[in-house]
Amino acid sequence: MRYGGYGSGYTYALLGVTSGGNVTVDHSTFSHSQWGGLHVSSATADVAHSLFTQNRFGASFYGAAATIRANSLISSNSEYGVFMTYTSSYASGPGVINNSAVVNNGLQGVLLWVDPGIATTSAPRGTGNNIYNNAGTRHSSATVVILRPGRLQVPSSPFLAVRTISRSGAHRTPCGTTRTQRVGLTTAATDRHDGSATRPDMSDTLA
Amino acid sequence: MANSPYVVVGTVNVWSIATLTIEPGVVVEFDNPFRTLSVGGTLIAVGTANARIVFTSIQATASPETQVVMEPQRVHLGNGSGFV
Numbered sequence: 001m002r003y004g005g006y007g008s009g010y011t012y013a014l015l016g017v018t019s020g021g022n023v024t025v026d027h028s029t030f031s032h033s034q035w036g037g038l039h040v041s042s043a044t045a046d047v048a049h050s051l052f053t054q055n056r057f058g059a060s061f062y063g064a065a066a067t068i069r070a071n072s073l074i075s076s077n078s079e080y081g082v083f084m085t086y087t088s089s090y091a092s093g094p095g096v097i098n099n100s101a102v103v104n105n106g107l108q109g110v111l112l113w114v115d116p117g118i119a120t121t122s123a124p125r126g127t128g129n130n131i132y133n134n135a136g137t138r139h140s141s142a143t144v145v146i147l148r149p150g151r152l153q154v155p156s157s158p159f160l161a162v163r164t165i166s167r168s169g170a171h172r173t174p175c176g177t178t179r180t181q182r183v184g185l186t187t188a189a190t191d192r193h194d195g196s197a198t199r200p201d202m203s204d205t206l207a
Numbered sequence: 208m209a210n211s212p213y214v215v216v217g218t219v220n221v222w223s224i225a226t227l228t229i230e231p232g233v234v235v236e237f238d239n240p241f242r243t244l245s246v247g248g249t250l251i252a253v254g255t256a257n258a259r260i261v262f263t264s265i266q267a268t269a270s271p272e273t274q275v276v277m278e279p280q281r282v283h284l285g286n287g288s289g290f291v
Contacts, residue, residue, distance in 0.1 A: 012243060013243060014235075014237060014242075014243060014244065014262045014263075015243070015244050015246065015250070015262055016243045016244065016245045016246065017245075017246045017247075017250070018245055018246065018247045019247065020223055020247055020248075021221070021223075021246040021247045021248060021249070021250070022246075022248075022249050022250070023246055023249070023250040023251075023252065024250070024251050024252065024253060025250075025252045025253070025260075026252070026253040026254060027231070027253065027254035027255050027256060027258075027259045027260065028252050028254050028259060028260040028261070028262065029259055029260070029261045029262065029263065030262045030263070031261070031262070031263045031264070032263050032264035032266065033237075033264070034240040037262070043246075043247075049256070051259075
């Protein structure tokens with residue numbers, strides 16, 4: 001039985017950081033939540049050297065200047081590893097995953113719902129990550145991406161799991177299936193989806 | 208740390224005026240799916256490589272004879288730093 005993190009959906013977690021909140025987490029473990037390990041909404045968070053495992057979701061960010069970094073591991077959660085949602089009105093710091101691993105999750109490793117109108121400086125980003133062996137059905141793994149408002153690059157990797165939110169808030173289809181979304185995507189070239197991925201060059205994801 | 212594990216038996220709020228510091232090695236357990244540690248203020252949870260901080264289900268590490276119950280809004284931080 002998984003305990004903790006009451007709520008309806010990804011917005012709940014063992015640790016929920018709400019509007020104006022600020023958390024610093026280092027060398028910590030979040031496990032066995034019915035929902036998420038960590039949820040950050042309109043708040044800030046810095047997470048390093050931490051483990052998210054055996055939750056439904058590892059971590060979720062909603063309009064949050066939140067960072068997961070420094071060899072953190074998001075592994076063996078039953079659904080998403082990391083779930084980020086950002087609307088066009090969001091203007092603070094981005095959601096970031098750097099130098100971490102997202103592996104063996106039940107759905108997408110990293111799922112992004114991002115409004116195409118978001119400012120570049122606020123768009124989610126990541127670099128130096130290992131993301132593989134995630135088992136989403138349609139997009140079986142995910143690569144951390146840089147979003148480039150105003151451009152569309154169909155992802156070269158079929159394992160990129162990204163969804164966007166229209167200005168009305170309605171969810172649209174994943175990027176890569178339509179050319180109407182004004183979101184550009186880049187992928188980590190070394191994500192082989194076989195467990196053998198090595199850390200991509202820093203330049204790979206910070207183009 | 209001395210009284211760890213702490214068991215969350217209700218939703219615990221760290222209000223905007225408060226700072227909650229969790230020491231290395233502390234285990235925070237949630238007693239059922241209806242619990243969360245909600246932070247609107249500041250939370251500092253900095254463990255070490257040898258003394259990680261753990262947020263988990265009570266089922267994972269329960270040791271009932273050593274548990275300290277963290278009831279909602281009743282943990283005083285002292286020195287005027289606010290309430291949890």
